[in-house]
Amino acid sequence: MRFSSRGQVDPFIVMDVMEAARAAEAAGRHIIHMEVGQPSTPAPAGARKALAAMLEKDALGYTVALGLPELRAGIAALYRRWYGVDLDPGRVVVTAGSSGAFLLAFSALFDAGDRVALGAPGYPSYRQILRAISVTPVDILTKPENRYQPVPAEIPRDVQGLIVASPGNPSGTMLGKPELAALMAVAAERDLAFVSDEIYHGLQYEAPAVTALEVSDQAYVINSFSKYFSMTGWRVGWMVVPEDHVRTVERLAQNMFICPPHASQIAALAALDCVEEAEAMRAVYAENRRLMLEGLPKAGFTKIAPPDGAFYIYADVSEFTQDSRAFAAEILERAGVAVTPGLDFDPVRGHTTLRFSYARQTADIEEGIARLAAFMAAR
Amino acid sequence: MRFSSRGQVDPFIVMDVMEAARAAEAAGRHIIHMEVGQPSTPAPAGARKALAAMLEKDALGYTVALGLPELRAGIAALYRRWYGVDLDPGRVVVTAGSSGAFLLAFSALFDAGDRVALGAPGYPSYRQILRAISVTPVDILTKPENRYQPVPAEIPRDVQGLIVASPGNPSGTMLGKPELAALMAVAAERDLAFVSDEIYHGLQYEAPAVTALEVSDQAYVINSFSKYFSMTGWRVGWMVVPEDHVRTVERLAQNMFICPPHASQIAALAALDCVEEAEAMRAVYAENRRLMLEGLPKAGFTKIAPPDGAFYIYADVSEFTQDSRAFAAEILERAGVAVTPGLDFDPVRGHTTLRFSYARQTADIEEGIARLAAFMAAR
Numbered sequence: 001m002r003f004s005s006r007g008q009v010d011p012f013i014v015m016d017v018m019e020a021a022r023a024a025e026a027a028g029r030h031i032i033h034m035e036v037g038q039p040s041t042p043a044p045a046g047a048r049k050a051l052a053a054m055l056e057k058d059a060l061g062y063t064v065a066l067g068l069p070e071l072r073a074g075i076a077a078l079y080r081r082w083y084g085v086d087l088d089p090g091r092v093v094v095t096a097g098s099s100g101a102f103l104l105a106f107s108a109l110f111d112a113g114d115r116v117a118l119g120a121p122g123y124p125s126y127r128q129i130l131r132a133i134s135v136t137p138v139d140i141l142t143k144p145e146n147r148y149q150p151v152p153a154e155i156p157r158d159v160q161g162l163i164v165a166s167p168g169n170p171s172g173t174m175l176g177k178p179e180l181a182a183l184m185a186v187a188a189e190r191d192l193a194f195v196s197d198e199i200y201h202g203l204q205y206e207a208p209a210v211t212a213l214e215v216s217d218q219a220y221v222i223n224s225f226s227k228y229f230s231m232t233g234w235r236v237g238w239m240v241v242p243e244d245h246v247r248t249v250e251r252l253a254q255n256m257f258i259c260p261p262h263a264s265q266i267a268a269l270a271a272l273d274c275v276e277e278a279e280a281m282r283a284v285y286a287e288n289r290r291l292m293l294e295g296l297p298k299a300g301f302t303k304i305a306p307p308d309g310a311f312y313i314y315a316d317v318s319e320f321t322q323d324s325r326a327f328a329a330e331i332l333e334r335a336g337v338a339v340t341p342g343l344d345f346d347p348v349r350g351h352t353t354l355r356f357s358y359a360r361q362t363a364d365i366e367e368g369i370a371r372l373a374a375f376m377a378a379r
Numbered sequence: 380m381r382f383s384s385r386g387q388v389d390p391f392i393v394m395d396v397m398e399a400a401r402a403a404e405a406a407g408r409h410i411i412h413m414e415v416g417q418p419s420t421p422a423p424a425g426a427r428k429a430l431a432a433m434l435e436k437d438a439l440g441y442t443v444a445l446g447l448p449e450l451r452a453g454i455a456a457l458y459r460r461w462y463g464v465d466l467d468p469g470r471v472v473v474t475a476g477s478s479g480a481f482l483l484a485f486s487a488l489f490d491a492g493d494r495v496a497l498g499a500p501g502y503p504s505y506r507q508i509l510r511a512i513s514v515t516p517v518d519i520l521t522k523p524e525n526r527y528q529p530v531p532a533e534i535p536r537d538v539q540g541l542i543v544a545s546p547g548n549p550s551g552t553m554l555g556k557p558e559l560a561a562l563m564a565v566a567a568e569r570d571l572a573f574v575s576d577e578i579y580h581g582l583q584y585e586a587p588a589v590t591a592l593e594v595s596d597q598a599y600v601i602n603s604f605s606k607y608f609s610m611t612g613w614r615v616g617w618m619v620v621p622e623d624h625v626r627t628v629e630r631l632a633q634n635m636f637i638c639p640p641h642a643s644q645i646a647a648l649a650a651l652d653c654v655e656e657a658e659a660m661r662a663v664y665a666e667n668r669r670l671m672l673e674g675l676p677k678a679g680f681t682k683i684a685p686p687d688g689a690f691y692i693y694a695d696v697s698e699f700t701q702d703s704r705a706f707a708a709e710i711l712e713r714a715g716v717a718v719t720p721g722l723d724f725d726p727v728r729g730h731t732t733l734r735f736s737y738a739r740q741t742a743d744i745e746e747g748i749a750r751l752a753a754f755m756a757a758r
Contacts, residue, residue, distance in 0.1 A: 001597050002539065002572055007487040007627040009634055042438040051642075052431050059421040060612045096475055096614065099636050103482070108386040112491035112513035128634035133512050134491035160381065193381055218380050233439045233641030235475065235614075248386040255388055255507035257478050261640040262612030263430075 009128045010347075014340045017328055021338040032368035034356045035338040037169070037312075039230040041281060044274030047231070047267040060262040065253040066246075067094020067238070068265045074272045075238050082201070085213050093239045093249055094260045094268075098199050098224040101239040102129050103256065105220045108241075108248050109161055109193040110135045116161040116193075119150045121314065121345035121353065123169045123197070141348060144316065147173040148305050152186045161193035162186075167200040167209065170314040170345045170355035172307030177210045184215050194219045199237070202228030202278065204309035205286050217242055225264075227310070228278055229271045236264040285311050288358035288365045295369035296356065300376040311359040314342070318352035320379075328354060335375035337368050388507045389726075393719045396707055400717040411747035413735045414717040416548065416691075418609040420660060423653030426610070426646040439641040444632040445625075446473025446617070447644045453651045454617050461580070464592050466619065472628055473647075475639045476614040477578050477603040481508050482635065484599045484618060487628050488540055488572040489514045495540040495572075498529045500693065500724035500732065502548045502576070520727060523695065526552040527684050531565045540572035541565075546579040546588065549693040549724045549734035551686030556589045563594050573598045578616070581607030581657065583688035584665050596621055604643075606689070607657055608650045615643040664690050667737035667744045674748035675735065679755040690738040693721070697731035699758075707733060714754035716747050 014035055021031045042048065054060070066072065069089070076089040095101040102125070110116060112134035118126050120139040127137040138156055142148045148171040155162060164183060166175040175183070180196075187194040196212035196219050212219040224237030241249055253259075271278075292313050296304060303316035321327035324341035332338050342353030358365050393414055400410045421427065433439070445451065448468070455468040474480040481504070489495060491513035497505050499518040506516040517535050521527045527550040534541060543562060545554040554562070559575075566573040575591035575598050591598040603616030620628055632638075650657075671692050675683060682695035700706040703720035711717050721732030737744050 001621055001624065002488065002570055003624070003627060004486065004488055004490045004493075006490055007631060009627075009630045011630060012633055015633070038440050040438065040440075048434040052434055055427040055431055059419065061417050061419075062611050096479075096640075097637060099634075100475075103635060107383065107511045109381065109383055111383045111385055114383075125634040125637075128630075132486045132631060132635060191381055220380075232441050233638065235636075235638070235640040242380055245380065245382070248382055248388075251388045251390060251507075252386060252511060254391055254394070255478075255504040256482060256511060257614075258476060258504075259612065259614070261475075261614040261643055263642055263646075264640055267642075 006132050006134060009131060012124060013325060013344045017332065017338055017340060020329065020332055024332065029336055032337045032364055032371060033360055034358070034368050035340045036357055036359060038232040038359060039227070039281060040360050041230045043231045043234060043267055044229065044271050044277040046274040047271040050270030051263055051267045054266045063259045063262050063265060065257065065259050066250055067260055068269065071265050071269045074269055078272060079211070079213065083211050083214055085211065087213065087240065088243070091240050091243055091246060093241060093253065094265060095237045095239055096257055096260045097226060097235040098197070098222050098237040099125065100235070100257060100260065101222040101237050102126065104249055104252050105195055105222065105239060106130055106133055106135060107252050107256070108245060109220070114160040115158060116163060117156050117159040118163040119148065119168070120348065121148060121170050121342060121350065122165060124344045126163055139348065144305065147171065148314065149173055149175055149179065150183065152182050155186050159192060161195065163195045163197065165197035167204060167309030169200070169310060170312050170342070171305045172310040172312045172314065173305050174204065174207065174209055174308040177214060180210055180212060181215045184212060184219065188216070188218060196221045198223045200227055200310035203282060203285060203311060205289055206308060209309060213240060225268045225271055229268070230281060231268065231271060234261070234264040234267060236260055236268045284362060285358065287362055291362070291365055291369060292356065292358050295373065299369065299373040311357055313356045313358070315354050315356065316352060317354050322351055324351050324354055331375060335371040337371050385511050385513060388510060389503070391503060392704060392723045396711065396717055396719060399708065399711055403711065408715055411716045411743055411750060412739055413737070413747050414719045415736055415738060417605070417611040417738060418660060419739050420609045422610045422613060422646055423608065423650050423656040425653040426650040429649030430642055430646040433645045442638040442641050442644060444636065444638050445629055446639055447648065450644050450648045453648055457651060458590070458592065462590050462593055464590065466592065467622070470619050470622055470625060472618045472620060472632065473639045473644060474616045474618055475636055476605060477576070477601050477616040478504065479614070479636060479639065480601040480616050480618040481505065483628055483631055484574055484601065485509055485512055485514060486631050486635070487624060488599070493539040494537060495542060496535050496538045497542040498527065498544070498547070499727065500527060500549050500721060500729065501544060503723045505542055518727065523684065526550065527693065528552055528554055528558065529562065531561050534565050538571065540574065542574040542576065544576035546583060546688030548579070548689060549691050549721070550684045551689040551691045551693065552684050553583065553586065553588055553687040556593060559589055559591060560594045563591060563598065567595070567597060575600045577602045579606055579689035582661060582664060582690060584668055585687060588688060592619060604647045604650055608647070609660060610647065610650060613640070613643040613646060615639055615647045663741055664737065666741055670741070670744055670748060671735065671737050674752065678748065678752040690736055692735045692737070694733050694735065695731060696733050701730055703730050703733055710754060714750040716750050
């Protein structure tokens with residue numbers, strides 16, 4: 001049977017790493033996982049408890065497409081708590097993870113043949129989802145001296161949209177309010193759709209993270225319960241859209257998703273109140289980050305972007321390799337540490353970069369750093 | 380901020396009916412719901428129990444994109460149980476409901492500008508999802524004398540794909556094996572992608588439902604836990620694809636969804652064993668159908684498609700109205716019964732049709748039929 005050409009998306013190289021790590025574990029080796037982009041912890045206890053109770057008493061049928069009204073209100077309240085921003089819950093769209101939000105956002109904003117600018121290195125699925133709906137991603141090769149974030153002068157002329165991420169994946173770097181405002185001003189001036197990926201908000205360790213909504217309501221802001229609330233597999237996220245976009249997004253959501261998973265919405269609503277547990281995880285990541293920022297340079301990985309948030313460190317390893325895939329395989333083989341080659345994030349320059357994740361428990365991170373140091377010393 | 384043109388999808392008229400029904404209930408009226416397309420029952424007790432147990436012991440992080448291996452194996456086993464078909468679990472893709480399956484299928488099969496044939500009346504979201512990815516739906520105006528199912532001679536020449544549904548929504552009619560084989564033969568001959576929507580399988584009341592896989596493996600077969608297993612809000616379905624399409628669909632799924640909701644997969648896996656509960660619901664629908672087939676003609680709705688399965692009856696009401704929307708509003712207002720105007724399913728001819736759902740409990744169905752009879756008698 002026929003295939004579409006858009007079905008031909010790039011493979012995720014990290015999947016090969018994960019497969020190789022699984023094979024090594026199956027053969028009896030102990031592997032430290034610095035390749036994964038998810039917490040090792042379950043959803044907050046309060047979230048799981050709320051769902052367990054609801055399983056007894058509710059049919060958990062379809063919800064309305066935009067999500068449970070009380071969850072939309074709870075998310076709006078989070079913007080007051082986190083940023084001091086007043087947000088109309090009517091502008092909040094609950095989605096099937098941030099993936100669902102991207103599908104909805106890109107469908108609402110772009111037509112086949114449109115071109116959309118985004119930073120490289122960046123989250124690989126932006127590019128693949130855009131291509132899957134016949135939109136062309138246009139990479140901005142962001143500079144290490146700009147902390148791998150785009151600057152206004154780099155925005156191409158012939159695009160219809162701009163996607164930014166702060167904290168970024170794989171870099172962990174953030175855009176300050178002036179930098180974000182400068183990018184949004186260019187977008188407004190040129191009538192570009194502006195999409196702000198804020199999925200790692202909550203996980204910042206020094207300065208507070210800035211939401212695009214502090215600058216202007218003319219943005220699609222995307223976030224999720226996956227990272228800060230440790231709910232990756234639940235597939236529940238959200239999007240804040242300009243008021244006049246709500247109806248359009250609602251109709252797309254009715255047709256493309258019907259609704260986000262009901263059980264996950266129940267758990268997410270309760271998670272909003274589990275501040276203590278989420279903050280305890282943030283403290284773990286903060287300690288992990290401290291260990292990484294101390295240990296990686298000592299091991300020899302000195303060219304790293306200053307990671308303001310998320311749980312990643314992106315390292316330039318050009319002095320050691322021109323083939324990050326082979327280098328990652330060597331690290332897995334010889335050090336027993338799984339790391340991600342940069343090619344998933346930056347097809348052009350990722351052959352000389354690696355991403356290290358510190359989402360796991362601190363003991364694992366300590367062991368991983370020790371193994372990396374021994375590997376580099378022996379190399 | 381800019382909109383895409385593909386964001387301009389048709390509204391669901393049934394949503395207006397549901398809103399009007401809600402408003403009537405808020406004003407103190409008692410409404411019988413014959414507009415909804417979902418069971419009123421929760422997921423099987425065994426499914427809810429399995430999830431409650433897992434909430435205690437598993438982090439429920441991401442699963443692999445194609446779904447839990449044991450769930451894929453369980454679904455494959457269902458094909459042996461239901462149809463006597465041997466199915467390699469490697470061809471089963473667990474999805475975020477049938478909606479997620481359609482998004483994946485259409486992305487894997489069609490490019491922007493392609494044209495895809497589908498029967499009208501039919502499930503409205505096929506058309507809207509196709510348009511959202513810049514593919515043009517081409518309606519086949521199926522005939523009442525063909526039980527609202529397409530026949531080979533009606534397949535347009537200039538299309539790249541064909542979607543069929545058996546049992547159909549809104550008609551409830553099924554394609555027998557010879558009819559299905561004839562349509563698949565044309566698709567194979569012309570190299571059309573063939574998509575078979577089998578979401579109502581399990582809910583048939585006389586002849587067994589035939590899966591496209593009994594005819595050939597050159598099809599995308601889509602099903603879900605929503606209807607037979609009463610798990611609408613869980614957003615978990617599946618798709619069976621030809622072996623050489625698995626990798627393509629996997630890559631798309633990794634990027635577009637990451638994975639189906641993990642908690643829902645756990646519940647769905649247990650649901651596969653809850654045969655008794657599912658069959659008890661089928662018995663309720665069978666009795667409801669008997670009452671409807673007896674009561675609707677007596678009330679005056681005599682032109683109905685013979686509903687082999689699902690929980691719908693589609694009626695030609697052209698002798699009473701040329702405006703199904705106004706007629707549905709009148710039925711809601713005067714009889715207190717919510718029904719769906721045909722326009723959602725057939726934009727061309729739906730102004731003279733209605734869909735009645737009998738998914739609710741039997742007492743509701745009896746009351747609804749009595750109200751409809753009184754309304755029609757007084758009209």
